[in-house]
Amino acid sequence: MNFLNEDQVNQLAPDASSLKAGKDLANERKWLNYQSNERVLWGEVQGSGKDPYRTQIDLQNTAFKCSCPSRKFPCKHGLGLLFLVARRNGEIPQLTTEPSWVSEWINKRSEKAEAKIQPPISEEQDSEKTDKQAKDKEKRQNDRLLKVEAGIAELDLWLRDMVRGGLLALPEKGSAYFEKMAARMVDAQATGFASLVKEFTKINYYKGDSWQPQALEIAAKIHLQIEAFRNLDQLPPLVQEEVKSRVGWNVQQKELIENKEAETIDDEWVVIGRRSTQEEDIVLQRNWLYGCNSKRFALVLNFAYKTAAIETPLVPGNTSKARLVFYPSHSPFRALVKHHLESKSFLPTSLEGLESWHHSQLEYTRAIAQNPWADDIPQLVEHLQITKYQTHWYLQDTTGAVMRIHDSFEEAIIWKLLAFTAGQPTPLFLLRQSTSVWPLGIVQNFSYQLL
Template identity: 55%
Template sequence: MNYLTDEQVVQLAPDASSLKAGRDLSQERKWLNFQSNERVLWGELQGSGKNPYQTQVDLNNTAFKCSCPSRKFPCKHGLGLLFLVAQKEGQIPSTIEEPLWVSDWMNKRSAKTHKVEEPTEAISPETIAAQAEKQAQAKAKRQEERYLKVQNGIAELELWLKDLVQAGLLTIPQKGIPYFERMAARLVDSQATGLAGLVKSFNKLDFVKNDDWQKKALEIISKIYLLIESFNRLDQLPPLVQEEVKARIGWNIQTKDLLDREDIDTIKDHWLVLGRQTTIEEGLTMQKNWLWGLKSQKKALVLNFSFGGMAIETPILPGTIAHANLAFYPSHTPLRATVKDYISTVDYLPEAISGSNSWDDVHTKAVDILAQNPWIDTVPMLIEQVRVVFHQGKYYLQDANETIVMIDAAVNQEQIWKLLAITGGNAVSLMVLYQFDSVIPLGIVQNYDYLLLD
């Protein structure tokens, strides 16, 4: 079976407490039995009740089920089973036969995935045309209503932004969190959630420890203003730029509608899953998965969402190579994508990867991307022959020319120590998220292997 590594299992944990409990349950003696085949992993563990907990993991589409009462996905039992398999490097009992409770679940999942539409009675071409016309009119009406809502929200935002700028940047720390939250809430009501997120980012500025907060505040203001002006001139922009502007505002295309379109770009490739960033805000979990096409050299961002702690089912896991077909959302600089067809997971890099040999080259490439799309502020990059250095209380990555770029403050000390322990202070090829003023290390590329750092 294609087992997950310890680092990849960590990525699946919904929170720190589940991670700790899962590690505690990774001891073989605690499991009554555990087995697997090509599609599913399962095991039974005796809990406090009369009957053992029955835990299952769909290996191909990364989904979980457990008979325990936990509402977390995966629960500690699912994590414990995966940690156990990782420790044994996949060397566990294997069988084709599955217990009934396992096959029932897997067969239902398979039936749902490959559901065949029931044949329907023949419908006349006139009826089909009438239904299509009715649906088109209803869609046009919804779009018009949405446009008016967004337009009203942006008009209010424009006045708010002018007041903020006229008062001066130095007044921003005095505004307080509610000031920005109220404006963001009105934008959410106007269905402009992307702009709401930009307004909320004012509250993430560190006015005490970060002495360049004015620069970051000005960047936020500039991005908001550029979106406002772009929306006000939307009909003057090229079609693909219009799509990008609407997406940045929060006017997104539903995944189902995207996959139904015939004009979207799709790329089938072996996609290296570079890493994952997960944020939780007001009950909404957003999962960012960064991918790199080994043949196409295309970069991709796959976003997944869930609300109220519900599980996110995705076939792609950080540190793995997914053979898949990605569908890209329309844009003049397509980056965001969704998995259209997942084929398999590959154990090693089928293609060698080469990257930039200096930070100057990385910066030049990133600036070219920024010139095309001013709202892209994070770009996955491969930088070769860099080492970790410590200078004036901060960690940096130094290239062969001794140019340094700061490691982002969001990267915790444990991750930096792990990078130092693996490299021994030597230069390596590193996948990073480049943010112009700092970087987030994601993983090490060595020959035909990729070692995830997080």
């Protein structure tokens, strides 16, 4: 049975306090009982009330349920049960027959999962209803187009005024200057532009002159995206889809799944990394995947409001046998999980990456040429050795070439990387940026070690 290890459980914690409380509960004496079978893990733990809390974990699709009053997902009891199993290396009591309170929950989840993969309804639908839906959709799109065009015209004027005033004046403007325009883009239903404008607020304007090329790059991306949208009709169809997606005009999930022309790939996908960020009340979860057979990378995005649960079968560090459907683009990367079969903790085959930073640069240049708005380009690079020069950490290849590790990367994880590799060259999955990299995990024979 493929239980998670402690590093993977760490990735599931909603916050630091839940993580600490979960580790404290990873004590066999605190649990009245705990069992599992192939599809579900469950246990009872005594809380502050008279009755014990009942905790359940779907092992196939990584979902949680607990009778405690916490609104966090997973709660500390779910984390504690996973940590307990991880520390026992999966050696826990096995029970084929589940208690009724467990089977009722897991059976309902199985029924919902099966319903999702049922074939689409018959094409023989009522023609009047179909026509009305098409007209309503066209009207909504036209109304939104007018809003986006008005917002873009205002953004273009704002950008030109900012450039005419000189980028050296940016540190004096303050975050409110950028947040006001970002809010205007949200009102115009151009959330992609809002995200780009907010990038100005993330720059450290008081750390030497390094902020100047960052600000110039953001301004150039905004200008390029404005011009691309204004000339949308002149672009190839798939490039049009990419531009609309960057503006924030996304295809609905249901529409994508039912689209017979959308690209789908059945593969064994390694979940090479996950990162969660929160802007205002929305949590954005990014999952980077690599297809062991297709050699394709994919990005699966999940969203949640505040502390709401994000249910996904993808577990960082595991390999998922699944079917992905890709959003239309001239360089397909973002995808949805259309059908998930199983997860396993080992790689089904050995993986081969890029030989050096020179080959990495060629791939990065090709990717940026196809999609100039791309931020993080996932790669697998062979024979990388960690090294330090003055106050900065680098990854060095066999030719002596180096790439700097991103300044925000935690030094504690760098020491963990050194411990795993013993300072020897090793293949690494990483996110490649223009001047730095973000390590994700280590490939060792038929295993993947998440950082």
